[in-house]
Amino acid sequence: MDLFTNTDPKSLNLLPKDGIVHYFGPIMDRRTADEYFQKLLVAIPWEKDVLVMFGKRLETKRKVAWYGDLPFDYTYSNTTKTALPWTQDLFSLKSMVEAAAGETFNSCLLNLYHSGEEGMSWHCDDEKELKKEGTIASVSLGATRKFVFKHKSTKEKVEVLLDHGSLLLMKGTTQTYWLHRLPPTKRVNGPRINLTFRTIVENSQ
Template identity: 60%
Template sequence: MLSLFEEPSEYPVNILPYDGTVQYYGKVFSREMSESYYVYLLGEIPWENDEAVIFGKLITTKRKVAWFGDLPFEYTYSQRTKRAIAWTPELLELKKRCEEISGESYNSCLLNLYHDGSEGMAYHSDAEKDLKKHGAIASLTFGAERKFAFKHKTTKEKVELWLENGSLLVMKGTTQDHWLHRLPPTTRVKTPRINLTFRTIEE
């Protein structure tokens, strides 16, 4: 019988050596389901180019984003504010799957579309004032596999892993206090990656 889901490890390993918890569950959707969600997300999400204020200058990125939530939450990062739009049935399915696996609850989701390996994300922490302090952030990947890197803010120790198509990574606890993370650019990836980061906004 064809399973819609992959069965994640019952006890995911914390990939960080100290000062935080990052659990990688590997593939939690079958190849067929991952492809189905990828096609849906690529074609049906109202993607917009992201904006950021860097050194006082407004920059428009090639990467595209979308912001969904239980309510029209406002979320501010890089000095730009976004207002959440209502969930689609497909996004609610994905949220439920992340909640079942991680044992956490989420009320919003920031989606990122990286068209190819030339688009990435610099080192940063998800510690904006709108976010629940020490709350869990569940990150789903569909499409191209990409390297994901962590760097400790004090010791500068690095931890890297490959995020697979249909996989789930959960960051929680004091991770954002002590670690930066990034999606490094690469010339080897020629196809899109879609990343969904389910999180909790404090009301």
């Protein structure tokens, strides 16, 4: 970024075309981020994610949890989860994210990565339950990790480092034209919690 311009980094689109991604950087101070990380690590009823591939049920090392305004069902990787009611900490984080993003969300998928060796493969968040072209707000707590986008047609890639306490917004047609992943790495030893705030369309239930 040019230090001699007044461009707000939150207004910069990280993608060259076919979508909108804004990286806000940290939206809370480090002490607050540390407190949320520790609280969520202990209080959330983490469960291993389950994938069904070629008829086989596979469990991931990564753990997940699913929350929402209502007991929304959310199906991905051929498995369905039912949302738990918000905890006070999650509701506070949601309010913070909504204030920063200028949008509202009714659900959140949490992922716990115990170390850099755990990641997420290429995918897009385009499940039928989600609001079409709705914004997805991704909050990172814990270890800084690389996040990568890849255009479905041109294979162009865009990388961004997600810092402790940071916010990333994926908007518009991003999920239509771009895949994203969290690549595993042996260079990161610490754990990371990722919260992706979403909007479930109620009439999809």
